[in-house]
Amino acid sequence: MKRIWLLFLLLFLVAADIFLGSVRLPATDVWSALLGSDPQSFAYKIVWNFRIPKMLTALMAGMALSVCGVQMQTLFRNPLADPYVLGISSGAGLGVALFVMGASLFPVITALPWLSGLGTVAFAWMGALAVMMFIVAASKKMKSTMGLLVLGIMIGSAGSALIGLLQYFSDAPALKHYVLWTMGSFSNVSGHKLVIMASLCLAGLILSIRNIKDLNVFLMGQTYAESLGISTVRVRNRIFLATTLLAGSVTAFCGPIGFIGIAVPHICRMIFGNANHRTLIPASALLGAALMVLADIISQMPGSQSVLPVNTVAALMGIPVIIYILLKDKAFEL
Amino acid sequence: MKPVVQIRDLAVGYSKKEPLFQGLHENLNAGTVTGLLGPNGIGKSTLLKTLAGILTPLQGQIVAHVQQDRHRSSQLYAFVASQPPRATRFSVWDTVSTGRYRYTNWLGLKDEEGKRTVTHALKQTGTLHLAARDSAGLSDGEFHRVAIARALVQNTPLLLLDEPTAFLDIAGKRSIALLLRKLAREEEKAILFSTHDLALAKEYCDVFWVMTSDHNLHTGTPEQLQANGIIDRLYQIH
Numbered sequence: 001m002k003r004i005w006l007l008f009l010l011l012f013l014v015a016a017d018i019f020l021g022s023v024r025l026p027a028t029d030v031w032s033a034l035l036g037s038d039p040q041s042f043a044y045k046i047v048w049n050f051r052i053p054k055m056l057t058a059l060m061a062g063m064a065l066s067v068c069g070v071q072m073q074t075l076f077r078n079p080l081a082d083p084y085v086l087g088i089s090s091g092a093g094l095g096v097a098l099f100v101m102g103a104s105l106f107p108v109i110t111a112l113p114w115l116s117g118l119g120t121v122a123f124a125w126m127g128a129l130a131v132m133m134f135i136v137a138a139s140k141k142m143k144s145t146m147g148l149l150v151l152g153i154m155i156g157s158a159g160s161a162l163i164g165l166l167q168y169f170s171d172a173p174a175l176k177h178y179v180l181w182t183m184g185s186f187s188n189v190s191g192h193k194l195v196i197m198a199s200l201c202l203a204g205l206i207l208s209i210r211n212i213k214d215l216n217v218f219l220m221g222q223t224y225a226e227s228l229g230i231s232t233v234r235v236r237n238r239i240f241l242a243t244t245l246l247a248g249s250v251t252a253f254c255g256p257i258g259f260i261g262i263a264v265p266h267i268c269r270m271i272f273g274n275a276n277h278r279t280l281i282p283a284s285a286l287l288g289a290a291l292m293v294l295a296d297i298i299s300q301m302p303g304s305q306s307v308l309p310v311n312t313v314a315a316l317m318g319i320p321v322i323i324y325i326l327l328k329d330k331a332f333e334l
Numbered sequence: 335m336k337p338v339v340q341i342r343d344l345a346v347g348y349s350k351k352e353p354l355f356q357g358l359h360e361n362l363n364a365g366t367v368t369g370l371l372g373p374n375g376i377g378k379s380t381l382l383k384t385l386a387g388i389l390t391p392l393q394g395q396i397v398a399h400v401q402q403d404r405h406r407s408s409q410l411y412a413f414v415a416s417q418p419p420r421a422t423r424f425s426v427w428d429t430v431s432t433g434r435y436r437y438t439n440w441l442g443l444k445d446e447e448g449k450r451t452v453t454h455a456l457k458q459t460g461t462l463h464l465a466a467r468d469s470a471g472l473s474d475g476e477f478h479r480v481a482i483a484r485a486l487v488q489n490t491p492l493l494l495l496d497e498p499t500a501f502l503d504i505a506g507k508r509s510i511a512l513l514l515r516k517l518a519r520e521e522e523k524a525i526l527f528s529t530h531d532l533a534l535a536k537e538y539c540d541v542f543w544v545m546t547s548d549h550n551l552h553t554g555t556p557e558q559l560q561a562n563g564i565i566d567r568l569y570q571i572h
Contacts, residue, residue: 209441210440210441212441213435213438213440213441216424216428216432217432217435219421219424220418220419220420220421220424220429220432221415221418221419223383223388223413223415224413224415224418224419226387226388227386227387227388227411227412227413227415228432228433228435228436228488229387229435229436230435269423273423274423274424274425275421275422275423275424276424276425276428
C-alpha cells in the first residue's frame with residue numbers, strides 16, 4: 001500500500017517537473033505540447049527538448065543511486081556506506097579532471113575526435129571502471145569485506161589527491177569547468193546520451209534485482225552466507241558490477257550526485273519498517289526517483305531565471321529529514 | 335547405524351605446516367547427537383567450520399552419504415554459529431526463509447515447499463509465535479532457536495552447531511539441548527555441536543568427541559571416555 005503511495009508521489013512530481021521550469025509556460029501550453037499538437041511551438045521545444053529529458057535523467061539518477069546505496073550498506077553492513085564508498089566517484093572525478101584540466105599536460109586528450117560531445121562522460125566512465133576493476137581484482141585476494149571497504153576509501157583519497165594536484169596546476173576556466181561538474185547537473189543528457197544512460201541503468205537495475213536474494217542473506221553476515229554454499233566473492237563482484245553500472249553511469253552523465261544514495265535507503269527502512277530487500281530495493285528506487293525529481297524542480301527555482309546546482313539542493317532538502325530520522329527513530333540501525 | 339558423513343584422513347587448521355588436527359577418521363551417524371568438547375582455542379570451531387564448508391580442509395576427505403548437487407555444502411551441512419549475527423528490521427519469518435536459498439530461483443521465488451517447511455521448522459523450534467517479530471528484538475535464547483530453525487529449513491542430514499548453549503541461562507541451555515536430541519531422534523539428523531558444559535553434554539549426547547591439548551581427538555560414549563580418564567584430563571588444571 002505504501003508503495004502505491006510512493007508511486008503516486010513520483011507521478012505527481014514527474015508531472016510537476018514537466019509543468020514547472022525556469023521559463024514560465026502556461027499549463028495549457030505545456031499540455032498541448034505534451035499532446036504534440038504543434039511541434040513548431042516554443043512550448044513544444046521546451047517541453048520535449050529540455051524538461052522531459054531532464055526529468056527522465058533525474059528520475060534515473062535517483063533510482064540508480066538509491067538502489068546502489070542499499071547494496072553498499074548491506075554488503076558492508078554499515079549505515080554510512082553510500083554508492084561512492086568504493087571510490088567510484090573519485091575514479092570518475094579523476095577521469096573528468098584529466099579531460100578538463102589535464103589537456104595541457106597530455107595534449108593527446110584533445111586530439112581524440114570520437115570524444116566530441118561525450119568526452120567528459122567517456123573519461124568519467126573509464127575512471128569509474130578502472131577503480132572498479134582494481135577493487136574486483138583485490139576482492140579475489142581479500143576474504144574480508146571490511147578490508148575492501150578500507151581499500152575503497154584509500155582509493156578514493158588517492159583519487160582526490162591526484163585531482164587536487166591537477167587543480168593546482170590548471171588555469172581558472174578549466175578549474176571552474178571541473179568544479180561545475182562536481183556540483184551535478186541533469187541538463188546535459190538528451191538524445192543518444194539519454195538512451196545510453198537508460199540502457200546502462202536498466203542493466204544495473206536488473207542485476208540489482210538478481211542480487212536481492214543474496215543481499216538478504218548478507219544481512220546476516222558472511223559466515224552464514226558461506227554456510228549456505230554461496231560464493232561470497234562472486235556475489236560481491238556481482239554487487240560491484242551493479243554499482244559500476246548504476247553509480248558509474250550517473251556520475252559519468254550527471255556528476256557526483258551525493259546524499260540521495262546514502263539517505264534514501266534509511267528513509268525507506270523507517271517508512272516500511274522492513275529491511276527485506278524485496279521491499280527495500282523497489283521502495284528505494286521509487287523514493288529515490290521521487291526525491292531526485294523534487295530536487296530538480298527546486299533547483300530550477302520555477303519562474304526565476306537562475307538555476308541552482310542540484311547537489312546542494314539535494315543535500316539542503318534531505319539533511320533535515322535525516323536529522324529528524326536520527327532523533328525520532330530509536331531503532332536506527334542497519 | 336547409518337553414517338551420514340565419513341571423515342577420512344582429515345587435517346584441519348590454518349597452515350599445512352602446523353595443522354591443528356590431522357589424520358582424523360570418524361563417522362557422524364544419523365539420529366545421533368555428538369558433543370564436541372575441548373579447551374578454548376584447541377580447534378573446535380575450526381573443525382566445525384571445515385565440516386560446514388566454510389574453511390577448506392588442509393588434507394583428506396569428507397565423504398557424504400547422500401545425493402549431492404552443485405550446491406554441495408549447503409545441501410549436506412547446515413551450520414549455526416555461536417552468536418549468529420541478526421539483521422535489524424528483518425522478521426523471524428524472513429530470517430528463517432533465507433535458509434531456503436538454494437531451493438529458490440534467481441528472484442528468490444518459486445519455492446513450493448518453502449512456506450510449509452518454514453512453518454514446520456518454526457513449530458519444531460517453538461518459535462512460530464515469533465514469526466512476525468523483528469529478529470533484532472528477540473532474546474539470545476529465542477534467536478538461537480530461530481537460527482536453528484533457519485538451519486532446519488535447509489533440509490540437510492547433518493546439523494553443525496558452534497556452542498549453541500554458550501550465552502544462555504540454565505533453562506535456555508536445557509531447552510536447546512532437548513531440542514537437538516529431539517531433532518536427532520525424530521528427523522534422523524546427525525548433530526554435532528561444541529560445548530563447554532560437560533554436565534549438559536553428558537546428559538544429552540550419545541557420543542563425545544574430545545579434543546585434548548596434545549592435539550588428539552578421542553571419541554566414544556561419555557561413559558567410555560569417563561572410564562579411561564580422558565574427560566578428567568580435559569578439565570585438569572595445570
